[in-house]
Amino acid sequence: MSKIAIRINKADVVAVALEPLSKGTQVTLEAMDDVPEVNVTLQEDITAGHKFAIKEIKKGEPVIKYGYPIGSATEDIAVGKHVHTHNIHTLLEGELSYTYNEAKAKAAYDAWYKETEKLRANVPTVNVYKRADGRVGSRNEVWIIPLVGCVNKISENLAMWANAKFCGGEPKPSEKGGLEGFFTWTHPYGCSQMGGDKETTAKILSDLVHHPNAGGVLVVSLGCEENNVPYFKEFLGEYDEKRVKFMVTQQFEDEMEEGKKLLTELAEYAGKFKREEAPLTDIVLGMKCGGSDGMSGITANALIGRICDAMTGMGGRVMLT
Numbered sequence: 242m243s244k245i246a247i248r249i250n251k252a253d254v255v256a257v258a259l260e261p262l263s264k265g266t267q268v269t270l271e272a273m274d275d276v277p278e279v280n281v282t283l284q285e286d287i288t289a290g291h292k293f294a295i296k297e298i299k300k301g302e303p304v305i306k307y308g309y310p311i312g313s314a315t316e317d318i319a320v321g322k323h324v325h326t327h328n329i330h331t332l333l334e335g336e337l338s339y340t341y342n343e344a345k346a347k348a349a350y351d352a353w354y355k356e357t358e359k360l361r362a363n364v365p366t367v368n369v370y371k372r373a374d375g376r377v378g379s380r381n382e383v384w385i386i387p388l389v390g391c392v393n394k395i396s397e398n399l400a401m402w403a404n405a406k407f408c409g410g411e412p413k414p415s416e417k418g419g420l421e422g423f424f425t426w427t428h429p430y431g432c433s434q435m436g437g438d439k440e441t442t443a444k445i446l447s448d449l450v451h452h453p454n455a456g457g458v459l460v461v462s463l464g465c466e467e468n469n470v471p472y473f474k475e476f477l478g479e480y481d482e483k484r485v486k487f488m489v490t491q492q493f494e495d496e497m498e499e500g501k502k503l504l505t506e507l508a509e510y511a512g513k514f515k516r517e518e519a520p521l522t523d524i525v526l527g528m529k530c531g532g533s534d535g536m537s538g539i540t541a542n543a544l545i546g547r548i549c550d551a552m553t554g555m556g557g558r559v560m561l562t
Contacts (some may be wrong), residue, residue, distance in 0.1 A: 246270065251274050251276040254296040265283060281293070290535020291325060294321065298318040302314050367379075367521050369519050370418065380421055383458070385399055385504075387426070391463045399504060403508065408423070447476040457485075484511075524557065528561045
């Protein structure tokens with residue numbers, strides 16, 4: 242079996258280099274099901290993560306990877322040649338129409354639900370922080386959330402002070418529990434915004450306030466911004482006054498001292514939380530698309546897909562931003 246390249250699907254007409262390969266390199270790809278072993282001599286240098294042809298591809302023919310067409314050849318491509326944007330054209334064009342077949346979707350869901358029955362019967366546990374609203378957090382931090390960009394710097398200074406006073410200088414996640422650090426969510430918004438733009442800022446920040454990874458929250462306002470405290474509270478809804486504090490800096494002669502006082506109260510409150518055992522499915526697993534490259538589709542994406550399948554199979558929830 243080749244350890245320098247991989248054929249992902251037996252229908253593929255290309256393979257992926259797992260490391261930089263030089264022209265003239267002999268590549269052997271293992272047999273897959275009823276498809277025999279393939280031996281290829283590279284006709285060009287191939288960068289790691291890039292494709293090379295393992296079958297002759299005629300101009301206009303589909304280029305198959307993962308078992309699906311990823312484009313069509315813009316020229317004849319010989320075996321061992323580099324296959325990339327210089328000789329592939331996308332098959333996407335115009336507008337695509339989508340339809341939803343409820344019966345087909347329900348049948349697929351029912352089949353999946355039956356297949357994952359064993360997963361739901363054996364859900365593992367994790368040690369998390371249980372919040373009053375029933376949600377759980379994987380961390381127990383105090384968050385400082387500015388309502389406007391004008392108070393970013395004072396918020397950062399308060400976080401630095403609090404980490405030095407309560408966390409030995411820097412945040413430190415704990416296996417047992419307690420206060421794990423102070424963080425500021427800075428942004429350039431909240432001033433001179435109107436309509437839906439202002440509403441979006443308020444909604445996002447209110448979601449941060451309610452996030453279960455925060456054991457305590459200090460909301461910092463300047464006082465004259467569009468996204469002021471009374472306006473923001475319309476989006477925030479109900480909140481625990483022990484967990485969430487507000488500071489309008491223009492109302493205090495020394496806002497740093499007031500901020501320190503409030504953070505001390507929040508540190509005392511959040512510091513009482515300890516990790517408790519809970520089903521893994523209590524967690525909402527958040528994922529973020531990162532810097533994809535030629536390897537992502539055969540490494541990270543595949544792994545994350547299996548994790549997502551396992552979590553949802555057990556009855557959990559996964560979000561991809």
